[in-house]
Amino acid sequence: MLGTGIIKGMAQTAKNFVGSYRDEQYLTTVQYPEQRIPAKENNRNFPFLVFDGEEAMPGLRCVACQICEKECPPQCIYIEKDKNKKPDYVGKAQVQPLVFDIDISVCMSCQICVEVCPFDAIKMDTEFELSQTDRFGGLLLDKHQLAKSNTYYREIHPTEAAAIDQTREEDVKKAAAKAAAKAKADAEKAAAKAKADAEKAAAEESSSETGGSEAT
Numbered sequence: 001m002l003g004t005g006i007i008k009g010m011a012q013t014a015k016n017f018v019g020s021y022r023d024e025q026y027l028t029t030v031q032y033p034e035q036r037i038p039a040k041e042n043n044r045n046f047p048f049l050v051f052d053g054e055e056a057m058p059g060l061r062c063v064a065c066q067i068c069e070k071e072c073p074p075q076c077i078y079i080e081k082d083k084n085k086k087p088d089y090v091g092k093a094q095v096q097p098l099v100f101d102i103d104i105s106v107c108m109s110c111q112i113c114v115e116v117c118p119f120d121a122i123k124m125d126t127e128f129e130l131s132q133t134d135r136f137g138g139l140l141l142d143k144h145q146l147a148k149s150n151t152y153y154r155e156i157h158p159t160e161a162a163a164i165d166q167t168r169e170e171d172v173k174k175a176a177a178k179a180a181a182k183a184k185a186d187a188e189k190a191a192a193k194a195k196a197d198a199e200k201a202a203a204e205e206s207s208s209e210t211g212g213s214e215a216t
């Protein structure tokens with residue numbers, strides 16, 4: 001029947017209205033800003049840069065590959081590479097951003113930057129109270145303003161952050177095992193070389209002694 005959906009919706013509204021006088025679970029709104037409904041895990045607003053550890057800049061996961069800058073539809077990301085490299089979470093020297101700006105007055109929260117980032121370095125924030133009196137400069141965020149800890153990321157997106165943490169822990173274990181295997185192979189190689197050198201020196205000494213006694 002035409003209009004059934006409207007009738008059902010109005011019935012639900014009436015049920016909530018009457019019910020809210022006797023039970024708080026029927027309240028569909030809160031007294032914002034004093035009260036806030038916790039953000040859902042898949043909620044998203046603008047991107048932020050994830051850092052590991054306690055210090056933001058040394059811990060930034062971003063390696064300034066510029067993929068997100070190229071893929072951002074409204075081109076609101078601006079990156080400049082720093083020539084000085086820093087070790088990443090597995091100890092590999094990586095490029096870092098000297099400049100990383102996002103103009104959130106242009107950002108359309110599409111999350112493409114997050115999806116294309118191969119390093120889990122950029123994620124979507126749930127923060128929404130971002131009003132500014134400076135419409136342009138105030139909404140152009142630099143890497144210091146964009147940097148937020150992995151602890152914060154775990155708080156707002158616990159499921160995906162836990163999956164990423166697990167992958168990274170496995171990467172660290174693999175890198176440690178690879179480094180240990182390399183150190184062992186290097187040590188064996190050095191021992192074999194030392195042994196060969198010692199044998200060669202002994203052979204040379206023996207041949208020089210033989211040559212000397214033949215001459216006498």
Ligand code: SF4
Nearest residue numbers: 072107108110111113
């Ligand atoms: S969310 Fe979309 S528009 Fe915003 S910075 Fe990322 S790619 Fe660009």
Ligand code: SF4
Nearest residue numbers: 062063065066068117
């Ligand atoms: S946020 Fe990710 S995709 Fe963007 S520059 Fe950094 S590492 Fe590359």
